[in-house]
Amino acid sequence: MPARVHAILVVRPDGRTPAAYHLRRTLAAIDEQTRPVDVLTIVLCGGDTALEELAGSSSAESVVQAPASTGYAAAVALVSPRLDGDAVWLLAQDTAPEREALARLSGVLEVSPSAAFAAPKLVRWDDRSEIVSLGVGMTRFGRSVGLADGELDQGQHDGRTDVLGTDVRGILVRASAWSELGGLDPALHGADEGLDLGVRARLAGARVALAPTAIVATAGDGVAGLPAPLTPHRRRRRAFSSRVAQLHRRLAYAPAAAVVLHWLAILPLAAWRTVADLVRKEPGSILPEWGAAFVALLRPVAVARSRRRLAGAKRTSWAQLAPLRTSGTELREQFGDESGDAFISAPRRSELRFFSGGGAWLVLGALVVSIAAFPALLAWPTLGGGALQPLRTTVSQLWADAAFGQRALGLDTVGPADPFSSVIALIGSLSPWEPSRAIVVLWVLALPLAALGGWFAATRVTERSLLRAMVGVLWALSPALLAALTQGRPSAVIAHLLLPWLFLAGSVAHRSWAGAGAASLLFAATVAAAPSLAPALLVAVVGAIVVAVIVRAGRGVVRLLWVLIPAAVVFAPLVWSAVRRGEVWGLVSDPGVPWAGPQVGADASGRALLAAGIPTPDVAGWTTVLPDGPIWWVPLLAAPVALLALAAPLTQRWAAGIALLVVTGLGLATAFAAVGISVSFEQSLPVTVWPGNGLSLAWLGAIGAAAVALDAGLAPRMTLLRGAAAAVALAAVAVLALPSLTATARGAAGLENGPESTLPAYVAAEGDDDADVGTIVLTPQNSGGVAAQVVWGGSETIGGQTTILSTRAEPDPQAVELSELAADLVTSSAEDVVARLAAHGIAFVLVAPAAEPESDAARTMRLSAVTSLDQRDSLDAVGETTKGALWRVTTDVADRPGVAASVHATAALVFAVQAAVLAAALLLAVPTAASRREARLMPRVVGPHWQEGR
Structure with missing residues (x-):
């Protein structure tokens, strides 16, 4: 002693x-x-x-x-x-x-x-x-x-x-x-x-x-x-100190010849461990990891001092320590998977019952209905009409349109791509041999995919198979979705299909990083397809954060904040461009092809239709079915769903009911605001923001609240009454959807077969192989004048559209130059106009037909333009085509102007940042064994009582 x-x-x-x-x-x-x-x-x-x-x-x-x-x-x-x-x-x-x-x-x-x-x-x-x-x-x-x-x-x-x-x-x-x-x-x-x-x-x-x-x-x-890991700050301190100690010991204990190798491996190892932390759903360890890595890198004197201390006392070899090291087997025994006994008393989520509960039959039935409603689509290689256009012919071109740099439209437009272009590129990549076919398949599968999404979204609301099926059917028969399908609105269709999955992941984003990661990706994709939903969704996330602070003492707030990060990073270049141009309102415009299609107005009757969930002035197609008959009763078909939704706050699950009604209110507010906003242009026509996106959000909240009312508002033994109420709501919405489902058969849908290109086949043949082939398209306007647009490649495409041009309210120098070129082409006042075209890399001139019916002013302008172009020696008339009259520039055409090195640097930076953030979100979203075990400990339904999560 x-x-x-x-x-x-x-x-x-x-x-x-x-x-x-x-x-x-x-x-x-x-x-x-x-x-x-x-x-x-x-x-x-x-x-x-x-x-x-x-x-x-x-x-x-x-x-x-x-x-x-x-x-x-x-x-x-x-x-x-x-x-x-x-x-x-x-x-x-x-x-x-x-x-x-x-x-x-x-x-x-x-x-x-x-x-x-x-x-x-x-x-x-x-x-x-x-x-x-x-x-x-x-x-x-x-x-x-x-x-x-x-x-x-x-x-x-x-x-x-x-x-x-x-x-x-x-x-x-x-x-x-x-x-x-x-x-x-x-x-x-x-x-x-x-x-x-x-x-x-x-x-x-x-x-x-x-x-x-x-x-x-x-x-x-x-x-x-x-320190004991009682607070987030202490957990970060523990992680940082532990990693600093581990890296320092590695450098201090390593043989002299290996010290430099270990030192060089510190940063690559930090990158690898960052990926591992994201996969393990532990993003809080990332900053401590990198902080520890830089500390270890910058302390060579401390490492040398520790090595001298170790060498001064060393009397034996490292082999003597081997029996005392912790083996992999011991490590797995101590930190491996929990045994099943550990979860006997823990709450388990119920079985999904997708097959036994009728979910599979619901999707199969929706597929049958879709094929019956759109039978011709099965034979169409490309979908046209409305806001539909073909896609690029190769995957590389699809993703080029989604990158920062030169745009596919405009004289020499350089800037950020619309985030929707990335969504289109992703969809087109699913059919790399024929990207445009992916949109056709999407249209055929839209109803079954909507039913599938609605069914899974309902799993957050109810355990009852009947109500899950009801939500799936109601979501597939949503008037907003059917109007978008029949009119040809791809961005609205995609947004509608994404919303239930956003609800599915977003409702549990506060619980786990896997949910937050999935919700962040779905949030970014949804806002990319429907920017007008951004304010409503932002309010919903902020509201969830406030609730987390008040009810959950701040637990889950960081996860909820992460939901916004990928969307913010993806939209940042476009927002910056809009702010610089002074056109911030243009950010809420519908992406893709600007199209002033039929939709309700901002008057009282239009807003009444919006309140019923109907975004079109034809009252969900019933005016085409009953052109002379009374149709005042059609909006009342949405009343059963509305009444059930309004009853949700009166049930035991009042908190969930109120939350879903708030979602409904946000969607309706978005739709009401959208019909009064015109920030983009289809040539000379202003295009109002599509209110159907707001109605899709409102419909999601309403049918969710209706499911809550039927789930918690009736006693368990009242199965027949529950089934009857669900049947009434389904029957009413089915009647409301009948004209839209039969529109194709009646010839009332706006869909058409193709075209494979918006330009003549002569141009498309060259442009498909060379995306730098330029065509100036001159379109006489029925109101007078001519619209000019420059298209690069073989066709205008959905992914090649850019709000930089479609929302431009004031002419910039490029727009002025393009207007001067168009004016000189359609008149005989300028002799050098063709040379100026060639200097810009434009090889073709197309005079497209005006919108039907062609007015006298448009016909006069078209004939004048054709006459002027025929008189120019440097233009060779290719002839009349289905897309209009075409001329080819016969002088030497310069290459398309390149971009400055600074643009390439900006593009590389934008790509690196966005790719890193999206990759992090994807790694968080990928489920692991540990995240699945954690999920099984939580109920599938969110907020069965107001105390959920406490």
């Missing part, structure tokens, strides 16, 4: 609990030891008057003052030169030893002469039945492993006496070993200090002994050891 024990007590008030509270108990515990300490030195790192008075009134022989930033190793080193004893006992203000702790530690050193130090069993400050630490191991890659951390103390580890290392708190070190080993390594940043001391002791030929019967209570709130 050591003749004299010198205890060093380090105090630093950096925890949540006042340090004086812990210090009083620790000082009392030291005074009550059955084997009293011989010398007590207190190192006070900062602190207030209360701490100074406590330290001064204690039995300490001296109190050493140190700066508040002093770490534990550095604080102990201040006392090391004046050690007075045969052993040093390392304590902190939150390590209170039990009465016999020192006696038992001293006894272990007495019976183990080869032991350099002895370590106690650390238990929780307020619950000694839980082990905080009892021995620390290390894997072959240097990871520290607590051998009993967090376990209940049942004496299961009391037989263990020999370990590689320990926690530094409460250890009793022989003075001779302390001097030989050089004390604690301050470069470890407060982590793994006991492990490192144990490794050096082992290499010096000594042992590390455990004293399981020596109990020391620790609060994890002091300067020694890692």
